[in-house]
Amino acid sequence: VAYHAAVAPIPVIPIGADRTCATAAAATSASPTATPRGCRLSSGTGPARPGSIPSAAVSEPPLGHAEFALEHGLGRGEPCRLSETRETPQTILQRKGREPIAALTAYDFAMARLLKDAEVPLLLVGDSLGMVVLGYPDTTHVTLEEMEHHVRAVARAKPRGLVVADLPFETYKTPAQAVESARRLVAAGAEAVKAEGGRTILPQLEAIHADGIPFLGHLGMLPQHVLDEGGYRIKGRDGAQREALLADAKALSQAGAFGIVLELVTPTVAAEITRLIDIPTIGIGSGENCDGQILVTTDLLGTSPDFIPKHAQPVELIRERMIDIIRGWRENLTEPTNE
Secondary structure, three states: OHHHHHOOOOOEOOOOOOOOHHHHHHHOOOOOOOOOOOOOOOOOOOOOOOOOOOHHHHHOOOOOHHHHHHHOOOOOOOOOOOEOOOOOHHHHHHOOOOOOEEEEEOOOHHHHHHHHHOOOOEEEEOOOHHHHOOOOOOHHHOOHHHHHHHHHHHHHOOOOOEEEEEOOOOOOOOHHHHHHHHHHHHHHOOOEEEOOEOHHHHHHHHHHHHOOOOEEEEEEOOHHHHHHHOOOOOEOOOHHHHHHHHHHHHHHHHHOOOOEEEEOEOHHHHHHHHHHOOOOEEEEOOOOOOOEEEEOHHHHHOOOOOOOOOOOOOOOOHHHHHHHHHHHHHHOOOOOOOO
8 A cells, every 4th residue: 555655663662651642641531640651742731631632632633544544553642652662553554465464362461471472463352252251142241341351451461462452332332432431441451442333333433533542443243243133144245245344444444443353254355345445454254365364362272162163273272282281180189198
């Protein structure tokens, strides 16, 4: 894509810094007088008020998509220029057409440390944690409070990858609610948020963008709508679905998304979307022609206790090894002596 070559030196966040200056204002809601380490707000008047963005940003005209792409990860304030060890929305965006994007889910400190050591560039604190960790039947049961808890755990690992958090079901029904929910996830340690839907939630996504919080789109099969749709169904099989997906992808790109997850979209349509838009597509069960791939980490490792989707194809069922190790330890325990 033409404008990628013109991107200025990438501003990145050091290990230990919580988030970009763009989203730092949201974190101040917990401590109104504190400015995140290494960040300066462009207003020059000290820390922003709780939940605000720098005053200089408010007066700026809306950015076109190409301009926004250059500033993604910077937000509306001045960037944190401290290190070159952290991924940002901008570095993810710049990978389009250059390097495949690897993304995996992380729900806790230990998994985030593993993904950090494996140099995974994008960590999703997905609401799939409801099924994988909490034992819910689907993602619609996950609360914002539960997401905050798991985001904090992942953030404590200080991963080099960009930490993206799902906005859970019914926490972004209106633009105001979407912004409030996104701010809470950012305050917990997320550096971007993800929401399911296209043009139907465009006002919410535009409000999040206007608040200086980067967002990742999600099209195709939407797990939060699984009850309405009667199951997990492949999208893009007919002309109407194809046209809707193309229109939604274009709308999300123009609204300022730094990427779009395509879940269970036919490979042909996923490839068409990837060619159509100038932001990365990250596929899950959508073929090999997306700009990147994302998986639930337990599916990749073969530690899921029940169903493993076809697109995961774990190299080894590590769960079986884990069971053998645990069983071996149990069987080798010696009985206590009564001496």
